[in-house]
Amino acid sequence: MEELVEDWSNWNPMALDYSNENLNKYIDEAGQNAVEKARAPLKPSEMFKKNAAKKNATEYPYLILKKKVNLITYSVANFFGPKHVHKIDLQPNSELFKVFFKDLGSLESALSQLEVFPHLMELHRVGGQEKSKSEYMPMRRPGNKVPDSPKLPAILPTARGQIDLKSRTIYFSENTNKHPEFLVIPIVDSSCYKSGSLLAIQDVKKRYLNVKFEFNLERHGAYVLEQQYEKETGAKPVIQQLRCGRILYRNADVDDEDVNLGKDDDKEILMSGFEKCVNCQSYTMIVCKICEMPFCGAMCWSILSEQHDQKCGTDQKVEFKEENFMKLFPKSGLPPPRSMVKITAFEQSNVLYVRPADVVSDVAYHRVLSEVWKHSRNVPKLDQPPVCGQIVLYKFEGQVVRAMVLNVDNPKDICVVCIDFGTVEYTDPGKLYKCSDYLSSLPRYATPVKLRGVPTRGLTPHLRDAMYEVQTDMVFEIRYHSREYDYGNHLQTAVLIHRENNRALNSFIKKVMTAVEPDLHKLGFKEDFLPHVAAPPGKNIDLIITDNSFLKVGIIYCTPAILAVEITKMQRTFQDYGENIAKAKTYAAPKGELCMAKYMGKWCRGVSMELVGDGYPSILFLDYGNIVPIHVTDIRAYPEQFTYPVLTTEYVLMDLPEELTDAQAKRLEKHLEVGAIVTVDEIVKNEENNYSLRIEGLQKLLS
Structure with missing residues (x-):
């Protein structure tokens, strides 16, 4: 075994790797030279700017604003106040710019200023929040417009395929009856203006x-x-009444029989120190100090002055003259x-x-x-x-x-x-x-x-x-x-x-009055969003039939005859919304939500009853009563401005057999045609707010 080296001071563990050519290939995973791809080091001046920007970002709060007026950036300091703004960072060809404020109080003041003048600039984001995209976007100029991102509809447009009838669990109208239209009858016609008639004399221009x-x-x-x-006045409560286009006020305890001012009231007013103006007969406390002639103001005095100058001090009273009173009225x-x-x-x-x-x-x-x-x-x-x-x-x-x-x-x-x-x-x-x-x-x-x-x-x-x-x-x-x-x-x-x-x-x-198409990602409105007006329970009431497609199950839809014309009046507003305002190409209303749907070329109010995935939701038309599968390209979102009350009611026909044959249903449909006026013998309302009709003679018709 070799002896251990005791002196390790000159040992360099990287020396072998440094001289090894196999380990010193500076390439990335894609095979490119990493040294050539490396970013060049910053110059000292650029490094100074970068450090200053970091310092501003950390020490001073800022707002990133989006300008709506191109030249607004030149007066931002004056807009927010020079004492609040520390620095403005502008980027060329960008609609965004950054404003640094001296403290948080100045920033809060700037936010309040933006709320007052939203048409000049809008807030993009507040300093300190992270943003995934670049802070600065290219400026949109007339010659170099950046196209807006397309707004996707509720669902992608689909071709009109076959209607899936087997999957539907809700009855739908098999007949294709047109929705009835009700004519608006004018109050006055041309026959009332015949020569010599009182109306022709009183209304020369035929205004009415x-x-x-x-x-x-x-x-x-x-x-x-x-x-x-x-704003109650006095001890008696005042009732504000909205009546046929006019506001009026009346005491809560006044009836029609109390409209005349009696003699007793006259005596009480005169005893309280008031007198009647000679000219206009209004009550006043102003009198001449010599002859005590009462007058109510400068206008009446100007009319009475000539007669008063002749009779004042002569014990002759100034008399009321109708021609003088008429001088008060301008043309x-x-x-x-x-x-x-x-x-x-x-x-x-x-x-x-x-x-x-x-x-x-x-x-x-x-x-x-x-x-x-x-x-x-x-x-x-x-x-x-x-x-x-x-x-x-x-x-x-x-x-x-x-x-x-x-x-x-x-x-x-x-x-x-x-x-x-x-x-x-x-x-x-x-x-x-x-x-x-x-x-x-x-x-x-x-x-x-x-x-x-x-x-x-x-x-x-x-x-x-x-x-x-x-x-x-x-x-x-x-x-x-x-x-x-x-x-x-x-x-x-x-x-x-x-x-x-x-x-x-x-x-x-x-x-x-102009409807606004709602955002498609927001929740829609349910049927209870709209008020409902039905004919009151009672006997011998006139109704107009709006749909008879469910007579086989004993159901009919009607509206009060006195209100039927209001359904037609609504249609002009609905057509304008469907044709000119709503921009979404398709819309599939969730079950139970209101929508606007096109039926036989006309836009009507409806509620989505069922979706089976074939692109044809079942729509119940609220103002008529029929249920029809409507393609999603003929459906639009319901605007919140349409708050017209629902005037059509679902009625259950009383005294009918449990099951009707096809022949009996046909006879009923012919007898109770869409648009016909029927006088029902009785309307009954139960505790669950469901309505029923009794029409005498139906059993004899079905027998």
């Missing part, structure tokens, strides 16, 4: 020839119309451009009634209402049926207004328009009273205008609430040009600008 009643759902209990007003009609107006009511989604809001016109408007109230005392009811065009007094729930009769086809349900507000209503003839020629001749300040750029759509609950909200005490500036006059509907097209925030009411209404 194209007016339609848009508040059927309100009238028949689809919405809550009354609520206690938050009625459309307010001039760029004048201030207030909204009195809305007629439909794009037609409003406005009145002048200047001081003189505002006083005159309320004087007219006061005159109507004052002269409504002890007026008699109509002793004859009203006629179209007749001016009457309409008393309801503590209110008295002037109204013009529009339709008398149903003697028990008279259609009138409140001419001082613009609302169209149906009422019992017992609430109509005679109107004197004097009240009829008073000016009418409520004038209709058409909102420019706002389409005609059905009133959803969201849109309805928004239009009632703008009727409070908001003042708008009206802008229009005479060349925009709509001669077909006899309306001036205009824009209303809110006085305080300088924003157009037109764009606000259009935004509220």
Whole structure:
């Protein structure tokens, strides 16, 4: 055995490996020279910049921002404040830049500033968070656009294959009945404007020839119309009522019979120190110190001054003259451009009634209402049926207004328009009273205008609430040009600008009414998202059949006859969404979720009942009742703006045999056709909110 070496100081364990050519081949696994691939060492100046960047990143908090305006980077220091910004790191040809702040408080202040001005730049990420991709992206310029990443649909488009009928567990409609359409009957037709008629005299421009009643759902209990007003005045609670496009307030304990101001109330007011103005008959405490002539203000004084100067101090009283009182009222009609107006009511989604809001016109408007109230005392009811065009007094729930009769086809349900507000209503003839020629001749300040750029759509609950909200005490500036006059509907097209925030009411209404396609990755809406309006239980009720494809199992779908036209009104909004707004090419709604589906070329509301994997989910059309397999390319996601109530109800036919033959089912389908009006003998509702129908004579038909 060799002797052990005692001195190891000169031993180099790497010497053999260093001189071994087999071990010193500097190649990687791919066979390339690793020395040639190695990154060149940094220059001292570059190393200094790198160390400074690391120092900034560790010592100063920063934000990485994405600019929406190209030149914003030149004024970022002034935007956030020079005392907050430490340094700005800009990269060429990039839409992102990094801003270092002196402390965390400055960073928090910058975040608050970004929330106020989101249109200038947006937050990309906050310093300290890791990001897998590069911080800086190439700037998108007009000449060198980077294409957006394609948005994938809910499922990939598939070819229309065979419908799998065997795998379905839910009944579907075997017949292909078209969905019924219901015509909107106008309130007034051209025959009402025949020469010499009262309506032709009162409505020379034939304004009401194209007016339609848009508040059927309100009238028949689809919405809550009354609520206690938050700002209670006095000891009595005040009720806010939303009525046919107008907001009104009344005391909770006032009935229709209490609308007249009695003599006892007059005595109490006069005993409290008030006197009646000689000119306008309003109560006032202002009197002449010499002759004690009462007057209510500068306007009445200017009218009475000439007569007062002649009789003051002569023990002669200044007498009320009707011609002097009429001088108080400025001319009625459309307010001039760029004048201030207030909204009195809305007629439909794009037609409003406005009145002048200047001081003189505002006083005159309320004087007219006061005159109507004052002269409504002890007026008699109509002793004859009203006629179209007749001016009457309409008393309801503590209110008295002037109204013009529009339709008398149903003697028990008279259609009138409140001419001082613009609302169209149906009422019992017992609430109509005679109107004197004097009240009829008073000016009418409520004038209709058409909102420019706002389409005609059905009133959803969201849109309805928004239009009632703008009727409070908001003042708008009206802008229009005479060349925009709509001669077909006899309306001036205009824009209303809110006085305080300088924003157009037109764009606000259009935004509220326009549906937005939801993100496909979010959860959809269930059927209980929509309110349901059904015919109340009772006897001898008129229904319209919307689908009869399940008569063999004793089920039929119907809607109340008085509400059927509302289903047709919704369709215009649905078509616009399906054809112009929804961009997804395919959509398979999960089971139980709402969707929009195309049936025979028209988009309708539906709910997904079953998916069997063949690309044809079974869709129940909520407004009609039929169940049809619809291909995924004809289905779209349901937007949250569509909150129209469901007006169609599933009914179980009573007194039918347990099983019907095909011949019996055919006879039933022929007797109960889609779109037919039937008067059912009784509607029954059980504890589980299921409805049943009893129609006499069905057993005899099946025998």
